[in-house]
Amino acid sequence: xxxLVQSGAEVKKPGASVKVSCKASGYTFNNYGITWVRQAPGxxxxxxxxxxxxxxxxxxxxxxxxxxxxxxxxxxxxxxMELRSLRSDDTAVYYCARVAxxxxxxxxxxxxxxxxxxxx
Amino acid sequence: DxxxxxxxxxxxxxxxxxxxxxxxxxxxxxxYLNWYQQKPGKAPKLLIYAASSLQSGVxxxxxGSGSGxxxxxxxxxxxxxDFATYYCQQSYSTPWTFGQGTKVEIK
Numbered sequence: 348x349x350x351l352v353q354s355g356a357e358v359k360k361p362g363a364s365v366k367v368s369c370k371a372s373g374y375t376f377n378n379y380g381i382t383w384v385r386q387a388p389g390x391x392x393x394x395x396x397x398x399x400x401x402x403x404x405x406x407x408x409x410x411x412x413x414x415x416x417x418x419x420x421x422x423x424x425x426x427x428m429e430l431r432s433l434r435s436d437d438t439a440v441y442y443c444a445r446v447a448x449x450x451x452x453x454x455x456x457x458x459x460x461x462x463x464x465x466x467x
Numbered sequence: 468d469x470x471x472x473x474x475x476x477x478x479x480x481x482x483x484x485x486x487x488x489x490x491x492x493x494x495x496x497x498x499y500l501n502w503y504q505q506k507p508g509k510a511p512k513l514l515i516y517a518a519s520s521l522q523s524g525v526x527x528x529x530x531g532s533g534s535g536x537x538x539x540x541x542x543x544x545x546x547x548x549d550f551a552t553y554y555c556q557q558s559y560s561t562p563w564t565f566g567q568g569t570k571v572e573i574k
Contacts, residue, residue, distance in 0.1 A: 382563070384511075392503075392511065392554055392565040406561045409468075442510055452558035453501040453516035460510055 349373035351443055351458035358464045359433050366429040367461045369443030376424035377401045380446035382454055383417065383428045385439040393439075397446060398426065433465045469493050469557050473566035479574040486542040488569045490555035495535045499559035502531055502540045505568075506551045514553075515540065545571070 354368040369381060383395040396407040398417040407415055416429045426443055441461045444454035470493035480486050490500065498518040503511040513522045515531035518538055528543040542549055550573055555566040 391568045392505075392556075394556075394563045394565065397561070397563070408562050444510075448516045448520075450558075451499055451501065451517040451520075452563070453513055453522075454503070454511070454556075455513045455516075455522065457510035457512070 349445075349456050351445065351456055353441075353443060353458040353461045356462040356464070358466065360467055361433060361435060361465055363433050363465075364429060364431040365433060365463050366427055367441050367443075367463070369426040369428075369458050371424040371426070371445070374445075376419075377421055380452075381417075381419065381426040382444050382446050384442045384444060384454070386442070386460075387436070387439040390439075395428070395441070400426070430463075433463075435465050437463065438465045439463060468562055469496060469560060469564055471555055471557055471564050471566040473553075473555055473569050475569060476567065477570040477572060479572050480545050481574045482545055482547055484545045486545050486549075486571060488540045488553055488555075488571075490533075490538045490540070490566050492536045492538075492557055492559075496557045496559035498534050499557055500531075500533065500538045501556045501558060502529075503554045503556065504549075504551045505554065511554065542571075 352370045357365050380399040382397040398405045400419045414431045418427045443458040445456040447455040472491045500518045502515040505511040519531045530541050552568045552570045
């Protein structure tokens with residue numbers, strides 16, 4: 348079935364980097380974009396950025412601009428999000444999701460989430 | 468950035484009730500509005516896209532309406548599995564933004 352499977356939880360120190368993976372299966376990876384959304388403990392959803400798997404177009408949220416890099420590997424149908432210079436307020440569950448129903452760009456399939464904890 | 472404001476932030480309702488959640492955009496977004504349901508410890512789930520289109524597999528008691536700046540999500544007869552937090556999200560322009568969420572609790 349169509350699914351996104353993310354890598355496991357991470358614990359990092361402030362200033363370190365983290366790279367989260369999101370492996371797609373059950374659909375043609377190149378035909379869709381992947382977005383990343385995070386959720387701090389007890390808080391709402393925050394959009395982090397988006398990458399098109401077919402064009403390579405990328406768009407990042409201002410809050411993480413300069414610290415984040417999103418990439419895709421079409422040979423393995425995997426998307427990656429690397430976040431550098433981690434701060435305590437980056438502690439959150441990070442979700443990847445498929446972007447569908449263009450042009451309405453709804454997030455129709457979600458990964459299970461990856462908890463990233465930033466703590467000294 | 469387009470700000471999305473949901474109301475109420477929380478509500479208490481009983482099984483069988485009709486529930487309406489509103490979402491207002493800070494500028495016109497046409498019908499570029501999606502709704503999600505999230506249960507504790509789980510990833511969000513797409514309910515409605517393009518303001519009023521029901522996602523495949525979502526029960527017909529969920530419906531969406533609106534265009535421009537004002538939108539609503541309606542649950543016609545609340546079921547026990549509907550107690551969750553609901554988010555609207557605009558896809559009119561990046562940065563894509565979410566409302567703050569509406570928590571639907573059991574009365």
